Amino acid sequence: MSAEIEHTESLTQAVQLREQKNPRAHEQLLALAARYPQDAAIAYQAAWSHDSLGLEAQAVPFYERALDGPGLPAEDRHGAFLGLGSTLRVLGRYEAARGVLRRGLTEFPHDASLLTFLAMTLYNLGESREAVRTLLNVTAATSADQRVQAYRPAIEHYADRLDETE
Template sequence: MSNKEYDEAKVMLEAMINDSPEDPVINYHCAAVNDALGYETKAIPYYRRALENGVSGDLREAAYIQLGSSYRCIGEYDFAGEVLEKGLSEFPENPAMKVFYNMTLYNKGDHKKAFTNMLADLVSGSSEEWIRKYEKALRFYSEDVDKVWR
């Protein structure tokens, strides 16, 4: 969609939210359109209401990712981490959510944990021949990436 189309959708969705302020799906879409336009701060309350009011399925999964990402974008790393941890408790296998969570860990200064998590996720989620070839070593190193043998 173009920015003009997002702007048009935003106007329509804002009218809909006035009629149904608690509707989780409308809240999600209000958040997503604001997010797409670069208005992360405006998107956040809509994402929160969507989750609080029971948005479900793929939209719930996306709401956790996008809310966490929005908090991360504005530098609210603690909130981002909390949202993404909660999302991962509901959707523990979501690879995108794991990546956003690990980026948040990195932003919070927990570089080692972010890296080791990403390495472990890469190894477990890859069918790439070279990753599979070195899987055992990569898993071993992911447990203690700083260890040195002399």
């Protein structure tokens, strides 16, 4: 068996174990990350594993490695931006979280999940007006509620004019 096939099969097996919440997954992903330190996909899965175990601080360098490395598929890059931004926010590293989430939005413009986590981060930074504006725009753009959609133009208009009165 070639090294590349073994590498792919090992990662696939570890991801399946992680999805099954099998504790062996974390050990396997750490071993793979040590063996293949430049592999962005492995780093991303190791970060995800740390996060799912509540080991947020240990997840950060793996998320960073995943985003810095080449070849991470778009869906996983999106997940890495979201995971890293969210993790940094939970750790109280709000400025860093804002930077990561905004960087993610340059690659995934108007992404509702990135915008929602950015809004939470903005709130933590004391930027309540911008946080509410962001959430109003996400709600207007993504809600399937007929009443919200009926008022979408007004919601979007007032999102930028929260302090205005007639």
